[in-house]
Amino acid sequence: MNLKEKTVEKHVLYTGKIINLRVDDxxxxxxxxxxxxxxxxxxxxxxLCVEEGxxxxxxxxxxAYGEELWEIPAGKLDRGEDPAHAAARELEEETGRVPSSxxxxxxxxxxxxxxxxxxxxxxxxxxxxxxxxPDEDEFVSxxxxxxxxxxxxxxxxxxxxxxxxxxxQRLLLEGAKG
Amino acid sequence: MNLKEKTVEKHVLYTGKIINLRVDDxxxxxxxxxxxxxxxxxxxxxxLCVEEGxxxxxxxxxxAYGEELWEIPAGKLDRGEDPAHAAARELEEETGRVPSSxxxxxxxxxxxxxxxxxxxxxxxxxxxxxxxxPDEDEFVSxxxxxxxxxxxxxxxxxxxxxxxxxxxQRLLLEGAKG
Numbered sequence: 542m543n544l545k546e547k548t549v550e551k552h553v554l555y556t557g558k559i560i561n562l563r564v565d566d567x568x569x570x571x572x573x574x575x576x577x578x579x580x581x582x583x584x585x586x587x588x589l590c591v592e593e594g595x596x597x598x599x600x601x602x603x604x605a606y607g608e609e610l611w612e613i614p615a616g617k618l619d620r621g622e623d624p625a626h627a628a629a630r631e632l633e634e635e636t637g638r639v640p641s642s643x644x645x646x647x648x649x650x651x652x653x654x655x656x657x658x659x660x661x662x663x664x665x666x667x668x669x670x671x672x673x674x675p676d677e678d679e680f681v682s683x684x685x686x687x688x689x690x691x692x693x694x695x696x697x698x699x700x701x702x703x704x705x706x707x708x709x710q711r712l713l714l715e716g717a718k719g
Numbered sequence: 720m721n722l723k724e725k726t727v728e729k730h731v732l733y734t735g736k737i738i739n740l741r742v743d744d745x746x747x748x749x750x751x752x753x754x755x756x757x758x759x760x761x762x763x764x765x766x767l768c769v770e771e772g773x774x775x776x777x778x779x780x781x782x783a784y785g786e787e788l789w790e791i792p793a794g795k796l797d798r799g800e801d802p803a804h805a806a807a808r809e810l811e812e813e814t815g816r817v818p819s820s821x822x823x824x825x826x827x828x829x830x831x832x833x834x835x836x837x838x839x840x841x842x843x844x845x846x847x848x849x850x851x852x853p854d855e856d857e858f859v860s861x862x863x864x865x866x867x868x869x870x871x872x873x874x875x876x877x878x879x880x881x882x883x884x885x886x887x888q889r890l891l892l893e894g895a896k897g
Contacts, residue, residue: 544780545780554732557742564733569858577783600722651829653788654737656758657783657784678747678751680749681722698826701827701828702831703828706885713892717892717896
């Protein structure tokens with residue numbers, strides 16, 4: 542079954558600091574015309590860091606929701622930046638922890654209906670102390686949460702961020718395997 | 720620690736079919752001015768449906784990525800629609816299966832840096848046959864995948880959609896618990 546949609550003409554309606562908006566003329570698999578709205582995003586990196594049975598979570602106000610959320614450290618890629626580098630960078634910037642290496646875990650598509658964001662998720666290995674230095678417009682507080690408590694926070698809805706739920710589920714699955 | 724950002728003035732730059740774009744003047748916790756780009760989304764519902772050890776996945780071309788993806792059935796909420804109703808509706812529209820009830824599993828925030836999308840994830844219970852009737856501009860193919868194979872598809876990166884990974888990892892955790 543042919544599912545492919547063809548781009549007829551791209552229209553960039555907004556070019557911003559983090560995202561761009563495109564509303565393209567396109568063609569459905571059956572040849573009929575359609576319009577596709579999409580957000581262009583440079584991609585991001587997130588990092589799962591566990592020390593002594595505790596997962597590092599950052600609490601951050603998220604403007605779009607008007608809420609403070611619990612998330613694993615993450616941020617967007619700088620232009621041309623390797624996602625593994627970005628993951629280690631974000632960990633240090635937000636929590637002051639420095640990994641000696643990172644292990645690739647997932648390439649995630651957060652919400653494929655309208656964005657092209659690719660989110661690379663890593664695990665921090667061999668972590669030691671560095672320096673906290675968040676972005677100028679970023680206010681975060683850091684908390685080391687026992688994995689069992691983080692699991693409870695997913696179960697009762699206190700953790701809602703998708704990448705963070707995936708990371709915590711992974712820890713639980715690894716624990717279940719022994 | 721005060722993390723809250725205040726809205727100074729909302730600016731709607733685009734009002735679309737599925738999403739709107741806002742670029743607001745806001746104020747950081749320390750009182751400094753900032754700009755916040757965000758996508759307004761009506762919210763969505765997704766549904767995990769397992770029958771005889773197989774999970775129902777739909778394969779769909781996603782314009783923003785230019786790729787066909789494997790996902791659990793999902794779609795946006797109609798205006799004022801109850802998310803549980805939307806989940807059951809999307810399951811029937813995309814796969815022809817009808818649940819006699821749905822169980823709430825998660826409220827997910829897919830990518831909180833720039834969208835306010837709330838995605839409600841349910842499990843289909845007591846499933847029976849109905850009619851497939853996809854949206855006019857929606858072309859999907861349906862596949863019932865054994866849970867172990869779906870887990871392998873997550874592990875090797877064939878499944879990248881975040882909500883789908885969360886649903887599959889949940890099944891694995893339930894299996895691990897016995």
